[in-house]
Amino acid sequence: MKESVYSICGMCTVRCPIRVEVEDNEVTWIEGNPHLLDGALCAKGSAGPALVKDDERPQQPLIREGGRGAGRWKEVSWETAYDYIAKKLNTIKKEHGPESLVVSSRGGPWQSMYKAFCHAFGSPNYTNHDSTCGRNTHHASLSLNGVGRKGFVYDIKNSKHLVLFGRNMFASLRIAENIQTMDMLEKGGRLTYVDVRQSMTGLKATRFFQVRPGTDYALILGIINEVIERKLYDQKFIDKYVSDFDQLCTFIEEYTPAWAAKECGVKEKAIKQFVDEIAEDMPHVIFHPGWMLTRYQDSFYASRALHILNVLMGNIEIKGGLLIPKGPGDCNAKGIQNVDFPKPDIKRADGVGWKYKHFDKGPGLQHLFFPTMLSEDPYPIKAWIAMRHDPFTCMPDPEAQKRAFDKCDLLVSIDTHYSEFGWYADVILPESTYLERDNPICLQKGLKPRLAVRRKCVDPVFDTKPSWEIFKNLADRCDMKDYFPFNSMEKYWEWQLEPTGLTMKDFEEKGFVSLTDEPVMYDPDNLEGQFKTPSGKIEMVSKKLTDAGLDSLKPYISPEKPSKGKFRLVYGRSAIHTHGHTINNILLYELMPKNTLWINTRVASKLNVKEGDIVDVIAVNGFKQRIRAHVTDFIHPECVFTVHGFGRQIPLQSRAYHAGLSDQKLMVGMLDKWDKAGGGLNLCESFVTVRRSARNPRRRVEL
Amino acid sequence: MNKYMIYLNTIRCIGCHACEVHCKANKNLPFGPILCEIDHKPLKSIRGVPKTEFSFRSCYQCEDPYCGDICPTDAITKREDGIVVVDDEKCIGCMACAGACPWGIPQLNPLTNKMVKCDYCVDRVDAGLKPACVTKCTTHALKFVTMEVV
Incomplete structure (x- = not known):
C-alpha cells in the first residue's frame, strides 16, 4: 500500500520540509513539501534512500578491540553497548566528577535533548560545531544588535539588491532561500558577489568582486566610508536606534574606496558604481552577514561591519530587508515544551563564561576544550560523546586533536555513518537515518512561525536506534531516570504539544502547523526593546567588547601574503x-x-x-x-x-x-x-x- | 508531432545536478546509467562577471527514432504523444539501440540487463504528473511544456 508521509530532510542541516512516499517499507519518492517548496529538492535530498540502503554504514553497536583507530571492532548488542558506556561513565563520574564529560552535537532544533543529557549528568560541558561555522557571525550580531545570528531572517524575495561576501548560496543550498533569490533576480533585482574565486553563486551575480584573500573587511570598510561620505544612510533610523554613530564616522574616515580598491585588488570605480546601485535600491538592500564565517583573522569584524551596513540602510523590519523572526507569543499562541535541565553551576572547561566573558555561554567554543584536556586545568576531561558530530572532519589538524582525545577514557560516536572521529572512538552507536526515525517537534520561527516534525517513514534496515532512545537508555543506566520520562516519541510529542492544544492529527494535512495565517510584522518606527544590548540601542561600540579589552571598530590589518611557492x-x-x-x-x-x-x-x-x-x-x-x-x-x-x-x-x-x-x-x-x-x-x-x-x-x- | 518537451530556463538553473539524481532515484537506477545531464560551457568574463550557459540534455524523443528501427524485438516504440518508450518485457538488452542513436542516449541498466533511457517518466505523465526532474528541480528552472500548433 502506498503511503504519504510529511517529514524533514536530514541530508544536511538545513532541514528542508519534505513529503515522502512509501510502499512496502521502501521509500519510492521524496519531494520538497508541496505546500512550502512546490516539490523542489536538491540532489542530496533525492539521494536519501541511497543512504538508507547503504550497507557501508555501521549496522549494529561496535566496541573497539584493537588500538584507537586500528579499525578492529567487536559487534555487540545494544544492551552490551549501553552497559559498557554506562559503567565507564559511572566510574569516571566517581573518580573525576561529572564535569569531566563533554557532549558535543550539531546545533539546531534537537540539541536540547543532548544538552539536557549533559546537564542532567552533572556536567556544564555541552558544546557544538559552531566555532567552525557561524560563531563569528553570531557574536558579531550579538555585540551590535543584542540578538544573535538567528535574530534576523532575510526577506530576499522582496529585496532589490542582495550582497553576498563569500556566501556561496547556490552550493550551500537552502532551497527556500534559493527560490526566493531566483524570484528576486527574475524581477530585475541585483546580486553582488564577493569571493576569491568564481562560484556558482557568482555566475548568477550582476556584479562580482574578486578580492585578494583575507581582504573582505577592507572592501566592507571602503563601502561604509563611501556610504557615510555621501550621506546615503537612513538618518532617521540611526537617530532613533543607534548609539555611538559619530565614533563610526571618525573611525571610517581613513578607509576610502581608493584605499580599499588597492588593498583588495579591485577597481575604485567599481566600488563607487556599486554604492550608486545601493543608493538606488536602498532601503531594500540586504548585506548578508555571512553564515560559515570562521575564515580569516578579522572575519568577526567583517561580519560586524556587514551588520553595520544593514543598519546604515535602515532595512530592519521592513519588506525586502532584515526581519525579526516571530514566535508563538507574537501569534497569541502557546509554544511547545522541550526537555531541559538547568546547567550545573560549575566552570566550563572551555573557559567560556569565566575566562572569556564576552562569548555566548550556550554551546561554548569547542576548540577551547583541547588545551584544557591537555593541561587538565581547571579539571580533566575523561569522556566525550559526539552526537552526529565529527571533530576530525569538522576541525583542523586531527592529529593534534588526537593528542587531546587520548587523555579521555571513553570516546563515543553516535552517527548514522562512520565518521572519522567514530573510527577513532571506543564505541560506535549507529543512529537510524532520518528516514528511519522520529524526532521531537520543533518550532521554526519566522514571519509565519510554525511547528514541524520529522517522522519515521520506514523501519530501520539495520539494528540502529533513534537518538532519543539511545540517550534515554544511557540515562536510565546512569541514574538519571528523570531525564526523559517517556517510553516512545508519540508520548513525548503528546507532552510537547500539551500547552498548545494541538494534536499530532493537526500535522497530517501539510506536515506542519502554521501558528498564524498572516505574516506578523512589527512597526518599524517602534522597535524599542528589540535590540537586547545593555543600552537597548544598536551599539556601534559594545561595552562587552571594551570590557574584554577588545576593539568594537577594529583598525584594519592587511593579511599575510604567502611566501614564494x-x-x-x-x-x-x-x-x-x-x-x-x-x-x-x-x-x-x-x-x-x-x-x-x-x-x-x-x-x-x-x-x-x-x-x-x-x-x-x-x-x-x-x-x-x-x-x-x-x-x-x-x-x-x-x-x-x-x-x-x-x-x-x-x-x-x-x-x-x-x-x-x-x-x-x-x-x-x-x-x-x-x-x-x-x-x-x-x-x-x-x-x-x-x-x-x-x-x-x-x-x-x-x- | 511530439506533444511534450522539457525546457530549461538557464537563468534560473544553478547547475546543482539535482535533476540527474531525481531521475535516478525515481527509476531506482544503480551506479552507472545517468539519463539526463546538466552541462555548461567554460566560464567567460562578461562585463567583469565570469558567466557560463547551462544546458539540459536527455532523450530527444526523435520524430523517427533510429533506436526503434534497429531494435530486433520491437521493444522500442513511439507513443501517440511522441514519447519514445521501451517495453521491458520485450527488451533483451542487446543495446543495438545505443549504436543506432546519434547521441548514445540508450544505456544498460546493470540491475535488470535491459536498456533504459529518459521517457519523461511516462508513468508519472500518464498519472497527470510531471517528470521527476521537473517536479523536483531545485530552483524550478526545468519546465514540462505541452506544445501547441499556433
Missing part, C-alpha cells in the same frame, strides 16, 4: 555533497567522486602544472596529500581552493576511502589560531606548498 588554502562547498557526510553515498559519489585543487592559470604555468595534472599539496610540517589540479583564470593567484569533506580514511567506506584531499588535515597547528573577539577558528589562515607531483606518469614500462 606557497598558497593560502581556502575551502568551500559543492551543491552535491554535505561535507564528509555524503561522500560515500553512491548516488552523490557518482556525480562527484573526488575534489580537485583550483589553482590560478598564471601561477600554475610557472609551476608547470596543467589541467588534470597531479600535484603535491604540502602542509607546514611536511604532511603531504596528492590531488588533481583544476587550472582556472577565475581564482585569485594567492590561494588554492578545494571542496571540503573529502580524503576520508575509513576503509569500510569503499568509495570515499582516500578519494580526494582533506583540507583540514593540511591545517597543521590551526587549532590555536582563533578569533579572540568572535570565538571562531581562522580556517583560511593556513598556507600550503603546491608542486607538480612526481606521480604524473612520463613513461610506462611493463615487464
Whole structure:
C-alpha cells in the first residue's frame, strides 16, 4: 500500500520540509513539501534512500578491540553497548566528577535533548560545531544588535539588491532561500558577489568582486566610508536606534574606496558604481552577514561591519530587508515544551563564561576544550560523546586533536555513518537515518512561525536506534531516570504539544502547523526593546567588547601574503555533497567522486602544472596529500581552493576511502589560531606548498 | 508531432545536478546509467562577471527514432504523444539501440540487463504528473511544456 508521509530532510542541516512516499517499507519518492517548496529538492535530498540502503554504514553497536583507530571492532548488542558506556561513565563520574564529560552535537532544533543529557549528568560541558561555522557571525550580531545570528531572517524575495561576501548560496543550498533569490533576480533585482574565486553563486551575480584573500573587511570598510561620505544612510533610523554613530564616522574616515580598491585588488570605480546601485535600491538592500564565517583573522569584524551596513540602510523590519523572526507569543499562541535541565553551576572547561566573558555561554567554543584536556586545568576531561558530530572532519589538524582525545577514557560516536572521529572512538552507536526515525517537534520561527516534525517513514534496515532512545537508555543506566520520562516519541510529542492544544492529527494535512495565517510584522518606527544590548540601542561600540579589552571598530590589518611557492588554502562547498557526510553515498559519489585543487592559470604555468595534472599539496610540517589540479583564470593567484569533506580514511567506506584531499588535515597547528573577539577558528589562515607531483606518469614500462 | 518537451530556463538553473539524481532515484537506477545531464560551457568574463550557459540534455524523443528501427524485438516504440518508450518485457538488452542513436542516449541498466533511457517518466505523465526532474528541480528552472500548433 502506498503511503504519504510529511517529514524533514536530514541530508544536511538545513532541514528542508519534505513529503515522502512509501510502499512496502521502501521509500519510492521524496519531494520538497508541496505546500512550502512546490516539490523542489536538491540532489542530496533525492539521494536519501541511497543512504538508507547503504550497507557501508555501521549496522549494529561496535566496541573497539584493537588500538584507537586500528579499525578492529567487536559487534555487540545494544544492551552490551549501553552497559559498557554506562559503567565507564559511572566510574569516571566517581573518580573525576561529572564535569569531566563533554557532549558535543550539531546545533539546531534537537540539541536540547543532548544538552539536557549533559546537564542532567552533572556536567556544564555541552558544546557544538559552531566555532567552525557561524560563531563569528553570531557574536558579531550579538555585540551590535543584542540578538544573535538567528535574530534576523532575510526577506530576499522582496529585496532589490542582495550582497553576498563569500556566501556561496547556490552550493550551500537552502532551497527556500534559493527560490526566493531566483524570484528576486527574475524581477530585475541585483546580486553582488564577493569571493576569491568564481562560484556558482557568482555566475548568477550582476556584479562580482574578486578580492585578494583575507581582504573582505577592507572592501566592507571602503563601502561604509563611501556610504557615510555621501550621506546615503537612513538618518532617521540611526537617530532613533543607534548609539555611538559619530565614533563610526571618525573611525571610517581613513578607509576610502581608493584605499580599499588597492588593498583588495579591485577597481575604485567599481566600488563607487556599486554604492550608486545601493543608493538606488536602498532601503531594500540586504548585506548578508555571512553564515560559515570562521575564515580569516578579522572575519568577526567583517561580519560586524556587514551588520553595520544593514543598519546604515535602515532595512530592519521592513519588506525586502532584515526581519525579526516571530514566535508563538507574537501569534497569541502557546509554544511547545522541550526537555531541559538547568546547567550545573560549575566552570566550563572551555573557559567560556569565566575566562572569556564576552562569548555566548550556550554551546561554548569547542576548540577551547583541547588545551584544557591537555593541561587538565581547571579539571580533566575523561569522556566525550559526539552526537552526529565529527571533530576530525569538522576541525583542523586531527592529529593534534588526537593528542587531546587520548587523555579521555571513553570516546563515543553516535552517527548514522562512520565518521572519522567514530573510527577513532571506543564505541560506535549507529543512529537510524532520518528516514528511519522520529524526532521531537520543533518550532521554526519566522514571519509565519510554525511547528514541524520529522517522522519515521520506514523501519530501520539495520539494528540502529533513534537518538532519543539511545540517550534515554544511557540515562536510565546512569541514574538519571528523570531525564526523559517517556517510553516512545508519540508520548513525548503528546507532552510537547500539551500547552498548545494541538494534536499530532493537526500535522497530517501539510506536515506542519502554521501558528498564524498572516505574516506578523512589527512597526518599524517602534522597535524599542528589540535590540537586547545593555543600552537597548544598536551599539556601534559594545561595552562587552571594551570590557574584554577588545576593539568594537577594529583598525584594519592587511593579511599575510604567502611566501614564494606557497598558497593560502581556502575551502568551500559543492551543491552535491554535505561535507564528509555524503561522500560515500553512491548516488552523490557518482556525480562527484573526488575534489580537485583550483589553482590560478598564471601561477600554475610557472609551476608547470596543467589541467588534470597531479600535484603535491604540502602542509607546514611536511604532511603531504596528492590531488588533481583544476587550472582556472577565475581564482585569485594567492590561494588554492578545494571542496571540503573529502580524503576520508575509513576503509569500510569503499568509495570515499582516500578519494580526494582533506583540507583540514593540511591545517597543521590551526587549532590555536582563533578569533579572540568572535570565538571562531581562522580556517583560511593556513598556507600550503603546491608542486607538480612526481606521480604524473612520463613513461610506462611493463615487464 | 511530439506533444511534450522539457525546457530549461538557464537563468534560473544553478547547475546543482539535482535533476540527474531525481531521475535516478525515481527509476531506482544503480551506479552507472545517468539519463539526463546538466552541462555548461567554460566560464567567460562578461562585463567583469565570469558567466557560463547551462544546458539540459536527455532523450530527444526523435520524430523517427533510429533506436526503434534497429531494435530486433520491437521493444522500442513511439507513443501517440511522441514519447519514445521501451517495453521491458520485450527488451533483451542487446543495446543495438545505443549504436543506432546519434547521441548514445540508450544505456544498460546493470540491475535488470535491459536498456533504459529518459521517457519523461511516462508513468508519472500518464498519472497527470510531471517528470521527476521537473517536479523536483531545485530552483524550478526545468519546465514540462505541452506544445501547441499556433
